[in-house]
Amino acid sequence: MRLMGTAEQIRTVLDGRWGEVRQQVRTELDPADFAPPRDLLPMDEHRQRTLDAVLRLAGTTDFARNGLTREQGGTDDHGASVTAFEMLGHADLSVFVKAGVQFGLFGGAIAGLGTQRHWDAYLPGMADGSLLGCFAMTETGHGSDVQSLLTTATYLPESDELEIHSPSLAARKDYIGGAARDARLAAVFAQLVVDGEQHGVHCVLVPIRDEDGTVRPGVTVGDCGAKMGLRGVDNGRLSFDHVRVPRHNLLNRYGTIDDDGRYHSPIESASRRFFTMLGTLVRGRISVAGGAGAATRTALTLAITYAEHRTQFHVPSGEREVHLLDYRAHQAKLLPRLARSYALMLAQNALVEQMHRVATGEEDGEDAQRELEARAAGIKALTTEHATQTIQVCREACGGAGYLSVNRFADLKADTDVFTTFEGDNTVLLQLVAKGMLTSYSDAFHELDTRGAFFFGARQVTEAVIERTVGGSIIQRLISGSPGRDGDAALADRGGQLDLFEDREKHLLETLAMRLRRAGGDDADSFAIFNDAQPHLLLAARAHVERVVLEAFVAAVDATPPGEARELLDTVCDLYALSTIAQDRAWFVEHGRLSAQQSKDLLGAVDRRCAQLRPHAQTLVDAFAIPMAWRETELIADLGDVS
Amino acid sequence: MRLMGTAEQIRTVLDGRWGEVRQQVRTELDPADFAPPRDLLPMDEHRQRTLDAVLRLAGTTDFARNGLTREQGGTDDHGASVTAFEMLGHADLSVFVKAGVQFGLFGGAIAGLGTQRHWDAYLPGMADGSLLGCFAMTETGHGSDVQSLLTTATYLPESDELEIHSPSLAARKDYIGGAARDARLAAVFAQLVVDGEQHGVHCVLVPIRDEDGTVRPGVTVGDCGAKMGLRGVDNGRLSFDHVRVPRHNLLNRYGTIDDDGRYHSPIESASRRFFTMLGTLVRGRISVAGGAGAATRTALTLAITYAEHRTQFHVPSGEREVHLLDYRAHQAKLLPRLARSYALMLAQNALVEQMHRVATGEEDGEDAQRELEARAAGIKALTTEHATQTIQVCREACGGAGYLSVNRFADLKADTDVFTTFEGDNTVLLQLVAKGMLTSYSDAFHELDTRGAFFFGARQVTEAVIERTVGGSIIQRLISGSPGRDGDAALADRGGQLDLFEDREKHLLETLAMRLRRAGGDDADSFAIFNDAQPHLLLAARAHVERVVLEAFVAAVDATPPGEARELLDTVCDLYALSTIAQDRAWFVEHGRLSAQQSKDLLGAVDRRCAQLRPHAQTLVDAFAIPMAWRETELIADLGDVS
Structure with missing residues (x-):
């Protein structure tokens, strides 16, 4: 196109x-x-x-x-x-x-x-494509807690083999894409046991089918059968009954068994080794976020194009036809979500660049890897959540027509539904984000401490922790130039908005750290303290990711040459910032960041941005440039004769 | 069971x-x-x-x-x-x-x-079941605006027949359940024309298939094909090319053609006649709300039972297994929704009783009918919205297992999805609710005016309008006995909660009425004023329905004999009230109804109620008493060996 x-x-x-x-x-x-x-x-x-x-x-x-x-x-x-x-x-x-x-x-x-x-x-x-494989990590008994997988890979010195075994139903590999039908080789995650000693989860390549598709001896394959969506993917189950493979089938970058049958690893701590291995798989999460974002843009393109053409009632005077997108309520359903899709897409782009830099070695070291993982987790969680909610809203915005399979929402919804819980459950991922924030926080605390700066308050620590993501200097310039977060103008100013996002994150992180400091030990009380703080922790993670996303948007606008496109992007950015603050405006008032009156005015400001963008809505979805064949529906066809 | x-x-x-x-x-x-x-x-x-x-x-x-x-x-x-x-x-x-x-x-x-x-x-x-029929109202060009349907039913005096015709593609009947395959007789809504004069939408019985299933001459049948869900329902399309039926096929309770070919109606105004006809169909909406509520309870039963049995991580000390429902975040996902399901079910029961009284003539008159319609619209909107959101949350709470068709969320989600937009689009229905509120308000104003009470303020008017629904005297007693909405204890007290719900509704209605009073004329400005007020109007409707729902809950608790069941119901009611206020807490602070501190404390209070109910969650879903065959899944079966 x-x-x-x-x-x-x-x-x-x-x-x-x-x-x-x-x-x-x-x-x-x-x-x-x-x-x-x-x-x-x-x-x-x-x-x-x-x-x-x-x-x-x-x-x-x-x-x-x-x-x-x-x-x-x-x-x-x-x-x-x-x-x-x-x-x-x-x-x-x-x-x-x-x-x-x-x-x-x-x-x-x-x-x-x-x-x-x-x-x-x-x-x-x-x-x-001549060797089809699958990725056998999740088990019936353990999804999120991969470290507790039950499948074993035991080294047998006598034959120099590894024996893969599923000791129970809970150890069965489950929901494995490709296992039910097509995969010949499985990358199986299992507890590695060498000479009676457990070395934690490692990955072993296990042939599960012969070239002709016959399932190999000792392997039991099941089919997960019909699913809500993704019906073209053959998800299945795998159990292993003492299946032997050569020692060299162990993927041995982070842990190997030498010719003498001894285990070696460049990483001493079993736990760190495990997380390093998981870290190499970060691209899966990034890709899921990407796919969720794309599917959401398809849905928005369909719903907004429909709303541009479809009429519902006549204006009271009778003459003028009102298109769906003229209604404030319809704008409020679709346009802030469109703005959030823009924001998430630009943040995704920044994430992919970051991944590329780490993968090519342009950025190096443990910190870069950890930051990438946390960012991928956070963007994945927010983008997939946004996808589920937005595709739903788009379906409803197309009424009965949206319910027909031919109009695509059926598959968009059903297929993306699992994105919120696979490649990491969103709640677990947001906890990972918060954990990363807390680690940086305590590192910074420790660093300040050892520098004798114990008199520093929590605020100084968070200043050190909140690293700006992209275009740090632009962000800093905007915040410094803002009228201050207390003034009435703060909300209308990009710097003021950035300041509010950042301030919320800092406050949530500081208070979270204080709260958790009480939980020192390893006992049940400690669990109770963590558990009680869980909602707080999830808020902190969310605030962090939303700030990162806003910064990506601001940097992208800043890099756009002056002109109509830039102005439009700037207004979309405004809508993202304001609607995000509006959604959590109770928090800002409760913590003295906004007055009750400012909070109240915010809703009107969001409505006004929507009205301002309404004439450009079609342009904004056209810019997604989705190939026509992938958004061909009957939604508009039927309207041709109608309006 | x-x-x-x-x-x-x-x-x-x-x-x-x-x-x-x-x-x-x-x-x-x-x-x-x-x-x-x-x-x-x-x-x-x-x-x-x-x-x-x-x-x-x-x-x-x-x-x-x-x-x-x-x-x-x-x-x-x-x-x-x-x-x-x-x-x-x-x-x-x-x-x-x-x-x-x-x-x-x-x-x-x-x-x-x-x-x-x-x-x-x-x-x-x-x-x-020997005569299968369908209900042909919606057209490709008009869903919500039924009054503008394009299909015509023209009386032909020469043959004493009605001629049914679809003048355009927009006039095609669409999404009609039963039309694609099974229905023989269609109840067709069409503009009745007698002697050149239009009398508005009426319903005419039109045979569309012979006994052997052959489509009748002049009728064109289409199939809507695959849909997101409800795949057992044969939704289709109907077009009529000058199809003639006997005059007596007109369903003529509210408008008839006499033997001399003249039109008569007991209701003079075409518009009032139309709304009276629509009013008789209120049971459809009530039933959709009922079905949505039932499906939601199935989903909650599955997800809560799963969360009772499924473990995710171990506590840090290693020994104790933590079940999913022990996590605060998991409780926060499921338990307020469980409380809302209780509230909506009890409100639904009250609505069905009201419908029964109106249908049997126990309650009579236009007001009773209008109130029933508004209530049905409101409960339908909130219950179906709740269904869509809650079934989604329940699916996610079961992770990958929730995605398998065998575990029921796939069909629960896909089948109920259309409930938010059929039998009245929820946004349009909430507008209907608000319109009813405004009518009562202006009636009350007018009444007070004619009684010379023009000095009454808006507050007195709304006092007169906010009719208590069920158990009015209990509600009044509770509000009177409350510590007052300003005190810190207000939130913990049922009377204080009721007062907050009622107060929010009154304020939204009063300010809405004031805002709309400026829109007197019938011109474009008037549309702009209405349109700008649309979000406000939707809030008012929502506040009204939530108040009605709370009152139904309170009345049901009051009617329960003292004992453990009543105490438990009382806590569930508390959770419904507090989580509903919490969700809109920004509003309460912005309008001086809660202090920033009260608002902040509210979230903790909701979490505490969840923790309090957690040990009783299984009891609370068992009480739904859903037949085992309708909730048979593999969700728990697989866990047997796991935990």
Whole structure:
């Protein structure tokens, strides 16, 4: 599709650093191959169609190879890989997820946890689709608490093999994409036992099917059957009954068994080793956030285009037709969500750039990795939550038409639904974010302490902790130039808004740290203190991520050349900032950050921004530049004759 | 199922006046016949299965006859009819909706809009299932604005017939349940034209298929095809090309054509006539609210039972297992929603009783009817919104397991999704509620004025308007005995809570009326004023319905004999009241009803109520007494071996 003028300028801002990759996907993939099925297919037919699409991707694109380093046979263009993948989020999400399993999870485990031997042996087949794999982490008994997995991988010195075993039903691998039908090789996460000693969770490659598809001896495969959505993905279950594989099937980058049958690891602490291994898999979360964002933009494009054309009632005077989007309530449903989608997309772009820098070694070290993981967790949680809520609102905004499968909301909703709980449950991920914040906080405290600066207050500590994300200098300039958070003008000023976001985060973090300091020991009381603070902790995490997202938006606006596109983006940014503050305005009043009157005025200000953006709503969704084949519906067709 | 002790006592409170009917459904229907399909069936198979279930209901129960008066061949037990129907909301919702179309909408149109002639000719076949019908109101071009329908019914004096015609694609009847496959007779809403004069929308019975299923000449039938959910319902489209039916096919209770071809109506105003006709169909909305409530209770039962058994992490000390429901964040997700479900169920019971009184003539007159309609609209809007949000939260609370079709959330979500926009879009319904409030307000103003009481302030007017719903005297006693809304104790006191709910409603209504008074004329400015006030108007409606719901809860607790059940219900009521205030606490602070400190403390108070109810959560869902066959899943089965 060709866009003109402002929409085209905004597209280039949104498309970001890998905009060319986006344009390639838009123009070079045959959309029909990847479009969601127009009718509900029988499950097996949908699975075959999905597999075919993934094989076509493997055969005709650089998706997989871009995500590998040169030693791994790739091009080291990690950002391109993840961005192309994000674009698939506009298409059939079964393809998105199945490709994610093959290239992202299965391929990612081998690339991230394996060594040259594994890269040479498996990555070419992974990338060209001749070796289909799956990623067997989650168990029936343990999802979020991966560290407590029950499957075992026991080293047998006599035969120099590893024995993979599922000791109970709880140890069964569950919901594993690819396990039910297509995967031949499984990356199995299991407790590694060498010479009677447990070394924690490691990943072992276990063949589960022969070339002809026959399930291997000792492996039991189950089918998760019908699911709410993602019906093209063959999720299944795996149990292992003393299945033996060669020792070298252990992906041994972070823990290996030498020729003498002894365990070695470059990381001494079992717990740190475990989290390092998990860290290499961060791309999965980033991709899920990307796909959720893309699906949300599809929904908004449909609902806003519909609202531009559909009439409901006549104005009292009878003559003029009122389009749905003219109603304040309809604007209030869709436009703040559109603004949040913009904000999250720009934050996602910044996240992908950060991931690319870490993957290429441009940013290095434990801190960079930890920050990336926390950011990925936070953006994933907020973007998938936003997707679930927004696609719902968009469906309802299209009434009965929105309920028909042909109009896409059915699959958008059902397919993305699981995004809030897979690749990390959102609640657990936000806890991870808060944990990261607390760690930085206590590190900073400790550092100040050892510098003899014990007289510093909590405020100084948080100042040190709240690292600005992107364009730190712009943010600082805006905050310094703001009229101050107490003045009535604060809300209308970008610096004042930034200050409010930051201030909320600081306050929540400081008070959280104080609250948890009381929980020193390892006993039940300590659990009770943590548990009572859980809602507080989740708020702090959310405040943090919302601040990071706002900063990404501000930086992107700042980088846009002056003109209509920039002005429009600035107003969208305003709507994101104001509607986010408005949603939590009780907090700001309760903590003396806003007066009751300011809080009250906020709702009117949000409504006014919506009214201001209303004439540009179509431009703003056109700028998403979603290929027509992926948003072809009957929504507008039927209206042609109607209005 | 047999419940004991407290759960059983609570069950009788929740079951309400038609508890025996609920027990009959629980024990006498063969649940397997009505259970949702375990696997996704091909569409036509699901449609056949659904039809079979509806025919079985028609053959073996009094569902349909209970909803008819004695003149109509029924038993006049309207409350029993609607209550039995509500129980089907726990089963396959395709059956619920298809039965609703046949007995509620199609049957209801004939019963409510027809006369003895139609009752005799059609109701026996409607009730025993030998005459399948559909309800053809919505058009492709008009959903909410029924008054603007385009289909015409023109009287032809020469042949004494009515000619039904669809002049455009926009006039096509759309989303009509039963039209695609099974219905033989359609109740078609069309603009009646007699002797060149338009008389507004009337309902005409139009045969669309012969006995053998052949579509009748002049009728074009389309199939809406796959939908997000309700796949057992054959929604379709109907167009009419000058189709002629006898004059007597006009359902002529409110408007008739005499033997001389002249139009008569007992109601002069076309607009009032139209709204009177619509009013007879109020039962559809009540039933949708009932079904949504039932489906929500199924979801809560599943998610809370799962959370009682499922463990996630260990406590830091390692020994004790923490069940999901022990986490504060998990409690915060589920328990306030459980409390709201209780509140809405008790309000629904009160609504059904009110409907029964109006239907039997125990309550009479235009005011009673108008109040019933407004209440039905409000409860429908809030209950279906609650259903969509809560079933979502419940799915997420069960993680990946919640995503598998076998665990029911897939169909609960997809099937109920359309409830927020059919039988009246929720936004439009809340506007209807607000309109009713404003009418009462201006009536009261006018009345006071004519009594020379022009010096009365707005406050006195609203006092007169806010009629207490049920147990008015209890409510009044509680408010009078409260410590006053300013005291810190107000929030902990039921009277204080009631006062806050009522006060919010009054304030929103008064200020809304003032705001709209400026919009006197019929011009574009007037539309702008209304439009700008739309968010305010929706808030007022919501505040009204939430107050009505709280009063129903309070009255039900008051009617419960002292003991553990009553104490538990009282705490649940507290949680509903506090969490509802907490959700809108910014408003209360902005309008000086709560101090910033009170507002802040509120969140802690909600958390404490959740903790208090946590040990009783299983009892509270057991009291819903949902037949096992309708909540059979693998959720708990898999855990047996796990924990």
